[in-house]
Amino acid sequence: MDILSVAVQNLTSAPVLAFALGLLAAAIKTDLRLPEPIYQAISIYLLLGIGIKGGVALSNAEFQEVGLPILGTLLLGLTVPVLAFFLLKLLKKLSVVDRGALAAHYGSTSLVTFTAAVIFYESVSISVEGYLTTLLAILEIPGIIVGLMLASRGLRREVSWGESFREILTGRSIFLLAGGLVIGFLTKSTGFAGIEFFFVALFPGVLTLFLLELGIVAGRRLKDLKKAGIGLVVFGIVFPLLSGTLGVMTGHLTGLGIGGAATLGVLSASASYIAAPAAVRLALPEASPGIYLTASLGITFPFNLTLGIPIMLEISKFLESAGL
Amino acid sequence: MDILSVAVQNLTSAPVLAFALGLLAAAIKTDLRLPEPIYQAISIYLLLGIGIKGGVALSNAEFQEVGLPILGTLLLGLTVPVLAFFLLKLLKKLSVVDRGALAAHYGSTSLVTFTAAVIFYESVSISVEGYLTTLLAILEIPGIIVGLMLASRGLRREVSWGESFREILTGRSIFLLAGGLVIGFLTKSTGFAGIEFFFVALFPGVLTLFLLELGIVAGRRLKDLKKAGIGLVVFGIVFPLLSGTLGVMTGHLTGLGIGGAATLGVLSASASYIAAPAAVRLALPEASPGIYLTASLGITFPFNLTLGIPIMLEISKFLESAGL
Amino acid sequence: MDILSVAVQNLTSAPVLAFALGLLAAAIKTDLRLPEPIYQAISIYLLLGIGIKGGVALSNAEFQEVGLPILGTLLLGLTVPVLAFFLLKLLKKLSVVDRGALAAHYGSTSLVTFTAAVIFYESVSISVEGYLTTLLAILEIPGIIVGLMLASRGLRREVSWGESFREILTGRSIFLLAGGLVIGFLTKSTGFAGIEFFFVALFPGVLTLFLLELGIVAGRRLKDLKKAGIGLVVFGIVFPLLSGTLGVMTGHLTGLGIGGAATLGVLSASASYIAAPAAVRLALPEASPGIYLTASLGITFPFNLTLGIPIMLEISKFLESAGL
Amino acid sequence: MLKDRKLIVVVVEAALEQRLSKDILTRGAKGFTITHANGLGPRNQRAGDLEGGNIRLETVVPEEISLKILELLKTSYFPHYACSAWVSDVQILREDRY
Amino acid sequence: MLKDRKLIVVVVEAALEQRLSKDILTRGAKGFTITHANGLGPRNQRAGDLEGGNIRLETVVPEEISLKILELLKTSYFPHYACSAWVSDVQILREDRY
Amino acid sequence: MLKDRKLIVVVVEAALEQRLSKDILTRGAKGFTITHANGLGPRNQRAGDLEGGNIRLETVVPEEISLKILELLKTSYFPHYACSAWVSDVQILREDRY
Numbered sequence A, B, C: 001m002d003i004l005s006v007a008v009q010n011l012t013s014a015p016v017l018a019f020a021l022g023l024l025a026a027a028i029k030t031d032l033r034l035p036e037p038i039y040q041a042i043s044i045y046l047l048l049g050i051g052i053k054g055g056v057a058l059s060n061a062e063f064q065e066v067g068l069p070i071l072g073t074l075l076l077g078l079t080v081p082v083l084a085f086f087l088l089k090l091l092k093k094l095s096v097v098d099r100g101a102l103a104a105h106y107g108s109t110s111l112v113t114f115t116a117a118v119i120f121y122e123s124v125s126i127s128v129e130g131y132l133t134t135l136l137a138i139l140e141i142p143g144i145i146v147g148l149m150l151a152s153r154g155l156r157r158e159v160s161w162g163e164s165f166r167e168i169l170t171g172r173s174i175f176l177l178a179g180g181l182v183i184g185f186l187t188k189s190t191g192f193a194g195i196e197f198f199f200v201a202l203f204p205g206v207l208t209l210f211l212l213e214l215g216i217v218a219g220r221r222l223k224d225l226k227k228a229g230i231g232l233v234v235f236g237i238v239f240p241l242l243s244g245t246l247g248v249m250t251g252h253l254t255g256l257g258i259g260g261a262a263t264l265g266v267l268s269a270s271a272s273y274i275a276a277p278a279a280v281r282l283a284l285p286e287a288s289p290g291i292y293l294t295a296s297l298g299i300t301f302p303f304n305l306t307l308g309i310p311i312m313l314e315i316s317k318f319l320e321s322a323g324l
Numbered sequence D, E, F: 001m002l003k004d005r006k007l008i009v010v011v012v013e014a015a016l017e018q019r020l021s022k023d024i025l026t027r028g029a030k031g032f033t034i035t036h037a038n039g040l041g042p043r044n045q046r047a048g049d050l051e052g053g054n055i056r057l058e059t060v061v062p063e064e065i066s067l068k069i070l071e072l073l074k075t076s077y078f079p080h081y082a083c084s085a086w087v088s089d090v091q092i093l094r095e096d097r098y
């Protein structure tokens, strides 16, 4: 399949179309919203389900297989936010605090982008190593912490790191992902069989509903684009290409296959809009949500969902054929 | 299968029994309710799912196949409310506004009745053209507008049609149905495969839960029956037979099969209790919900669900055998 | 499979691990909770689903097969609370009212423990008679009433039995279970086919989510253990072994198979933490929730879920081999 | 044109929703509004941790009805249940509705 | 340092959420808070039994705005819809926000 | 028999639920009640559009505690967060609970 038809297939997949429908719903101001408790429950379902699946995969993997990718991912988690922070200097209007907040978002990662990528890759017969979920969990936290630390240089007040760390580490995202990994690892394929239906067969459909809601929320962010300025829009599209390429390379260098490396690229390219905003809002109230949410949810998320996912696959194929 | 055993099979289907259980729950005043956010989420699920399925079917259909039925349905949507409005003159107690409100409800249609019909027909091996969903979407709106216009003759104030139309057209029912149709049309059978599980296999079970809740709500309406008067009860049963027969005939005349024509009959016979009440409440506050909700939800809905569905099938079979 | 590996398999099943994750979530004070409406919806789903499945099984069973077990279960429902009430005299600190409240809880039964047992037994190829659900429904109520009556001897005020009975009998647990039984009985295997997916295939996954939440709630109870005292902890573990053995024996004596008798043991061993607390709170406000909820949810529930389920199976196998 | 009334707010464990509603109406209130709530209080002993939190009921009533409702709370709710209540002055337009 | 304002609480059927919010803002309120609610009242005739209960909107406003809002309720809401409202005195810190 | 107290209502973005609850208790409140809410205000800049709206916390406290809580809001909440608050007079029955 050539790149164009892959891109078209991604753009006409049900989750992406549902996202577009959500954007439209926001644009014409319907009062459509997924009720808050449903949104919460779906988050829990996605996080726990992805964790469990990853844990099962991990229980089937060899340690030497997983060791290097984990190391590479950790490195990504520390590098990407620093890179973002310094590149953002080019946008003169941004304060140090806002740059740090953005670094935290781009250093972390987006569960939904990851999921959409895996579902899409498998629908075009590209297999993805199951333990990529482990990498997702690993990439979630460090970037946020690095970003907060970078931001704190711009603060005139003391930061209570203890409280902030506690809030980040006991946050539900990481708790459910990690907990799911352990459950999956212990229950193995045998124990997983009974719940596979719920956590695997339903998954793409639930994701479709969730993306409808994310489309609505992202659509509401779009009106802030003008305030945010063209510089931020460019950053929100170009930076993921950069960090994504880094991710794909890391994948290839640490032994992942084409699909796995592409997925690590997507992980690296994606910006958090759940864990990071919550942490940043509490620890860095001086940073403007109008900037970091607009960039991560209003620009980078739609970009990755539609174009980033097939692009990372192409980059991964290219690197593979280049013999990396 | 003879008519009686078909009727019995419909009456002992899980969704219909769940509806009866809901009626009972209301009668003995348990505090059982489906929580509001669940109710909302299920509505979204049903609307989007039906839309998507319809869109996939549409993407497989020829235009000439669909053109005539669409035209016929539009005609039904304009005729049925006018018919209702004038027949209701027989009920002397009703004001012009209340008659218009009822016309809006009977001119529009009920998603759940439609769904129950399709599920039931397919369970007795009667196939239904997939694009019937398109007809559902088309039948949703015009009847409401015609009804509101008829009602406005009884108002002493100006009606702000602009605002009313906006509220009707951006209502979630029509938005999700139409949006689903587009998603399904674009994603086609290939894209649908991944989410089929969620939107098809779960469907009858989710509908069962939903009907439990509808039973409770309808049951609470029953206490208003006495106030409503015998005339309204008769209307709520006889009119659907009339408009339903019109629907089945339209189906046969425009080329639908036995199942499709019966389903169009059910669509035409059914009265809205979600889109129409919302629109009428906002645009026609003078109309009494005690009348229009009791008729559509308390009388016509249970009647169609239990008897209307098999009756429409019989009428359709009869017309077919009569060579129509 | 020997007893140890059965126990290990139960402990590493996804639902039990999710329960453990919930305990951990409570221990480290994350703010993770299943939203209230989701919790309610899952309860309705579990109760209705179990009821329907039981009803379908009942429609396939012979009356003479079911008659004796029902009688035996009724007897259990009357005996167990009396036993609990008098054994609790050994705990000097407890008031008569608190003993009665505990008797009501241990006389009634826990849906989730039952479900986990059935799922687990079937996963190790031990079949369970489908009409065990009928026994669950039968065991739900009498114990509560007996417990309340025993407690009332310790009250200085009049008890309004009429109101209390109404509240117990129209409670949602019993209504949904019994209603489900009737739906299943009427719709039979034919009608069940369409909704099997929703009510059977999803079941273990939904239960896993539910147990996560129960783990959190039980975990919050653990801090009350110290206040409750060692006596209550001992009671919460030893009494289920006693009442459970009674249940297994009743099962064997009334003709149930190994799996059915073990399940009746689990039913008898389990303590209610939904229906009973609601009834006791309304009818016996003088009783301390810190005692009865801690015992039933904080001690007995985790014990049964992890160890009670395999133990009852062993007892049942033993009695079978002993020729009972 | 505005008339004086009392607003009573009662926060109580959710299991009591039905009972409290009925009791309030029999004491003479003509209406009430309920929202779901969570909370913490000095007692903080609770049934149905499972069965969802508290309800917050508010009712606008004439002063004499407010006294009856307070009396009701004092005898039937405060001793046994997790329950909080406070009263304040409000003004309303349509005298005969409250 | 505390300034006096009026608090208006309006309980109305949920279908009117959008309309009431807009109407309140055009009358000069600078903000409002909405919670979902259920209730019972003397009228108790209701559309959308299906579409979820009432909303409870509260807004802190200067006295003159409060009068305009009451006027609005009187003409456009009370005659047709299930609607309750009451006013009380509150105090706030940041004068320019309310 | 009724005693005077102050009722403080605070509306703030939901992410702050834990922090505000803790802060309120350390300032001396003996309890509080929280409902979920949505709203609009003059600032209307918000994190976690995703993470659900506002909370509406209300607490009945003696006047001196109310001043401490207002002080807290002024220094730690108003400058950075979407936050509204108002105070009013209420009366309660059981003096030692509030």
Ligand SMILES: Nc1ncnc2c1ncn2[C@@H]1O[C@H](COP(=O)(O)O)[C@@H](O)[C@H]1O
Pocket (backbone or CB within 6 Å): D011, D012, D037, D038, D039, D040, D041, D042, D043, D044, D045, D054, D081, D082, D083, D084, F029, F030, F031, F032, F033, F034, F058, F059, F060, F061, F097, F098
């Ligand atoms: N000072 C207070 N202000 C507001 N609400 C309170 C206060 N004290 C208690 N409550 C509410 O009343 C409920 C019952 O309190 P308690 O009886 O102490 O468990 C709590 O869960 C809170 O929702």
Ligand SMILES: Nc1ncnc2c1ncn2[C@@H]1O[C@H](COP(=O)(O)O)[C@@H](O)[C@H]1O
Pocket (backbone or CB within 6 Å): D029, D030, D031, D032, D033, D034, D058, D059, D060, D061, D097, D098, E011, E012, E037, E038, E039, E040, E041, E042, E043, E044, E045, E054, E081, E082, E083, E084
């Ligand atoms: N006296 C009252 N106190 C508090 N809320 C009330 C009162 N009367 C009515 N309500 C609320 O206003 C809504 C509409 O009342 P009604 O117009 O009588 O249907 C009810 O559903 C209640 O939520």
Ligand SMILES: Nc1ncnc2c1ncn2[C@@H]1O[C@H](COP(=O)(O)O)[C@@H](O)[C@H]1O
Pocket (backbone or CB within 6 Å): E029, E030, E031, E032, E033, E034, E058, E059, E060, E061, E097, E098, F011, F012, F037, F038, F039, F040, F041, F042, F043, F044, F045, F054, F081, F082, F083, F084
């Ligand atoms: N005048 C007001 N009356 C009632 N609630 C308000 C008012 N202004 C703001 N709020 C609430 O306070 C929240 C925060 O306001 P803001 O800081 O302006 O975003 C809003 O979302 C509303 O829920």
Ligand code: NA
Pocket (backbone or CB within 6 Å): A080, A105, A106, A107, A108, A109, A110, A243, A267, A268, A269, A270, A271, A272
């Ligand atoms: Na990233």
Ligand code: NA
Pocket (backbone or CB within 6 Å): B080, B105, B106, B107, B108, B109, B110, B243, B267, B268, B269, B270, B271, B272
């Ligand atoms: Na119709």
Ligand code: NA
Pocket (backbone or CB within 6 Å): C080, C105, C106, C107, C108, C109, C243, C267, C268, C269, C270, C271, C272
């Ligand atoms: Na028991």
